[in-house]
Amino acid sequence: MTIETQTKETTLGNLLKDIPRQIESLRSVRETFLTDAVLLGEVPSPTFGEEKRTRLVIDRFRENGLEDPTLDEFGNASGIIPGTSGESAILVMAHADSVFSSETRHVLEVGSDHITGPGIADNAIGLAAVVALPKLLNHLNIQFKDDLILVANVKSLGRANLEGARGFLDTMRRPVRAGVCVEGATQGRLSYSGLGALRVEITLNIPKDYDWASFGAAGAISHLNRLINQLMEIPLPKEPKSKMTFGGLTAGSSFNTSPKTGRLRFEITSEGDEVIDSMENQLKEICEQFSLETGTEVGMETVAKRQNCEIPFTHPLVKTTRSIMHEAGITPKVDPSTGDLNALIRAGHPGVTLGLTTVENLREENETIHLEPLYTGMAQLITLLQAIDVELCEE
């Protein structure tokens, strides 16, 4: 063992020893970040409509002592906690958008041991953890050598295809030591790879001149059903691991009228970029063939397409994250990300995604986060940032 390795292990050991103190200390100031979670969470923030929430983020950054927080051209809110040297920077990112529309009643209920309401886990609590970071670090008496760049990135989910994070990273001109993406769900999550993904929306229309008397004539729902059956018959390889998930189907509004239009949304994820490419071609062919055979109009739109990217499992950032989780009593669950981490790694920065707490009913209106595990989840995040700052996470 070299002296350098020994020193690193001692430094990490000292950080790990401090975790129990951090957990208790964070518990004692929980109001700081829970209040931010509720105030931010009650502002509707659908993808492409995050302005009100990011304005509040800017206000809170300012109130929490950040100088000159900014909204960039993409709509991302960011601010800097200056480090003592500031030669390099650490990115801390949380997506500000939510799967819930503005019409959803964004009212959160705060119980003794939980908070319930739409979007609290994904990602109001993650965003609150980033927003409250200056106050929490101050309370814990922790100062960084690097600048911490805090980012509430917009346009992350669904059709947005990580537009906000990609825009921010493309235009940022700072040397970055590493980045951490913060998600509310779920504690134990350890993502160090961005999964290749293809998001597709298929729209099926029954044309005006459709021959309802022909053999097999049917409305949009029946046709979409047949189409889904065909899609499900596409053989997906076991290696590289691949998966198809149907995420949305809309058609019709009554009991007894065949709808003329329908829409299907699904995602294919794969560890092989070649699988993604070949699937995209197959889907196009299936849609074309289906359209010709049934006399319907079938339009396919590739909403998002991402290539695989990763840092190795043996990367010091991953290794250190696992040590921190272990010390904090968190069991790591390796979970490739389809979110902002993809943009971070593709921009050339080592990064991981962490989950803060345990969650129920994720992405339902009664989404619930548990408070007790949250303090450990927050300590995990802060300790990892400290480890990055003292250069324990570099190859």
Added chain:
Amino acid sequence: MNEEEKNTWLKKNTFHHGEFWDILKLVEEKEKKGLTISLCIPTLNEEKTIGKEVLILRSELMERYPLVDEFAVIDSGSEDKTLEVAGNYGADTYLASDILPEVGDKRGKGANLWKAIHQLTGDIICYVDADITNIHPRFVYGLVAPLINREEIQYVKAFYDRPLNYSSGLRPSGGGRVTEILTRPLFSLFYPELTNVIQPLSGEYAARREVLEIIPFPIGYGVETSHLLDLYHKFGIEAFGQTDLDRRVHRNQTTNALGKMSFGILQTFINRLHAQGKIDQMPDMETFYRRFEVEDGAYRQIVQKVVEEERPPMIEIEGYRTHRASLSH
């Protein structure tokens, strides 16, 4: 007070919470004047909403900005976890029955507000209902700010925007159903000056201890009405302020519950009419009905003459009697 003076009061003593966004400045002013502020939430089975109210108000107005010096939840004997949740987030919790036990226990919101005067220490007491689902610090700083800034103001009431869509920029503004159907017509008849209070029944208000300790408190629905009538009787309209707190989202009441509420308010109202000699020596009835409109954010009182003329019983009309007599022949 003539119409012009009334509109002056409306302009001078009607505030918007946005005027007081600089909470740090309020804290400095409060400290300069040596004032202390207590916040009281009266509760009965409010476990669904109380956690958020205590979390946000305490965190923002005691920890982040030390505007509030004391934060208490006074409970009428909840059967759910109201007190546990409130205590968990740092409120001082009391059972109303434990405060001044020698005066006995009468269950009702008004009793909790009354006992708060004894239990809490602040020079200013701010009352906030427990069922606000969109709670925000403005619900407190918007009410205490006029009391901190203006010594002549004794009592500040909240009013809220009720977001209704109208095709023109003009829309009616005011309170809920009981306010518009019962209280405003009664005030228009007997206390026209008080019609300047846009939402007389709102459950959020702040007042100086000196005025709270000299007025009686109905324990039920009449407490807000009695405050207005009693303080108006003692100090006149100049003692009041009102603050626009934007939107308030709360539970919707059934028509039955509103009927019960109206019954309580009427009792309080008639008691005051008796006490102030307005029943025995009925003054000439006012014939102006007063309501509010808001245009481009400015509130304006609309006065309409409504005279309920009456016709005598038909039998007293000669033409009718003659007509009926002709039919019987």
